[in-house]
Amino acid sequence: MLRICTLFVLAMACPGQPAGAQTFSGRVVVIDGDTLDVGQTRVRLHGIDAPELGQTCTNRNGVSWDCGTWVADQVRRRFEGHRARCQAVEKDKYGRTVARCEVADQDIGRALVRDGLALAYRQYSMAYDLDEKGAAVSARGLHGHVMARPAEYRRNLRDKRAGQNPAPDPTCVIKGNINGKGRRIYHMPGQQHYERTTIRTARAERWFCSEAEARAAGWRRAKR
Structure with a gap:
C-alpha cells in the first residue's frame, strides 16, 4: 500500500526522515x-x-x-x-x-x-x-600514520585544563580512581561518572589499558 506523508497526519514524519527534519x-x-x-x-x-x-x-x-x-x-x-x-x-x-x-x-x-x-x-x-x-x-x-582518535585528544585537552593527569597512552583510557573512603574503583568510557572522574597520579590514581589490568592491580569496576 502506497504510504503518503501529509501534514494532515498528526506528529508523523515521512518514512526515513526524523520528525521536524530541516x-x-x-x-x-x-x-x-x-x-x-x-x-x-x-x-x-x-x-x-x-x-x-x-x-x-x-x-x-x-x-x-x-x-x-x-x-x-x-x-x-x-x-x-x-x-x-x-x-x-x-x-x-x-x-x-x-x-x-x-x-x-x-x-x-x-x-x-x-x-x-x-x-x-x-x-x-x-x-x-x-x-x-x-x-x-x-x-x-x-x-x-599514528593518531589519537579526536575524541580522546579533546578529552586529554580537557583533563589538562582541569589540572588532572591525562592518559599517557590514548588507548589506555580506563580511569582508576580512589574515592573518599579509600576504595579503588575504575571507570570505563561510557559509564555514568566517567567524564567527571579525574585522575591525579600524586594520589596514586592511575590509568589502565584493560579491565584485566585494573582488576589485577586491585581495582573494582564502578557499578554505574
Whole structure:
C-alpha cells in the first residue's frame, strides 16, 4: 500500500526522515575537518570525527606533523565554495546544527571517512563504520600514520585544563580512581561518572589499558 506523508497526519514524519527534519542549502566555507558554514548555518557533520586543528600525527619515520590543519586544508580544496544541501539531525551543545550534507549528490561525511580524512563517530552513528574499516585496511589518509582518535585528544585537552593527569597512552583510557573512603574503583568510557572522574597520579590514581589490568592491580569496576 502506497504510504503518503501529509501534514494532515498528526506528529508523523515521512518514512526515513526524523520528525521536524530541516533541509537547507548554501555555499560552503570550511572551518575545520568536520565543521562547515553552509550559507548562514554553522554545521557539524553528523557521524564523523576529524582531527582538531593543531592535533598532531606521527608518520612512519617518527616525525610529528599537524594533521588536523592538513585535513582542514584537504576538505577546503574539495568543498570550499561549492553549494551544499544538508538535512539537520539535531543541535549540539555548542549551538551548531548537526547535519548530513551533500555536494553534487556526494555525501561529504562518507567521502571524508572513505578517504581517511576523518573517522566514523560511532558514538553517534554507525553509518560510516564500513567506510572507515575500508580506509584503515588500505592505509588511506590518516590511517597511514599514528593518531589519537579526536575524541580522546579533546578529552586529554580537557583533563589538562582541569589540572588532572591525562592518559599517557590514548588507548589506555580506563580511569582508576580512589574515592573518599579509600576504595579503588575504575571507570570505563561510557559509564555514568566517567567524564567527571579525574585522575591525579600524586594520589596514586592511575590509568589502565584493560579491565584485566585494573582488576589485577586491585581495582573494582564502578557499578554505574
